[in-house]
Amino acid sequence: MSRIVHLSLKVDDIQKTGDFYQKMFNFQDAVTKKTRDHTSRHMTDGEIDFTLLTYDDDATSAESTAAGDGPCIHH
Known part of the structure; x- marks a missing residue:
């Protein structure tokens, strides 16, 4: 079992970045969903929950600015 089971990156282009990880590391899409002020694309290689986040342009929540x-x- 992998010691790291979840990693989340904040990205500018969720589609382009996700497609890169699919091609380079064989990640598969699990679910993409819109929640509050962001869209998340969850992917997996069977062991890790790898999530890409993109925030709405007008997002002001503490979560949207926490990582800079x-x-x-992101986390």
Whole structure:
């Protein structure tokens, strides 16, 4: 079992970034959903929940700004 079971990245282009991880690391889509002020694309390789987040342009929640501006590791 992997010690890291969840990783979330904040990205600018959820489709392009997700497609890269599918091609390079064989991640498969689990679910993509809109929640409050962001869209999340959950992917997996069978062991890790790998999530890509993109926030709405007008997002002001503490969650949307917690990791800083621009693409980054969110949590």
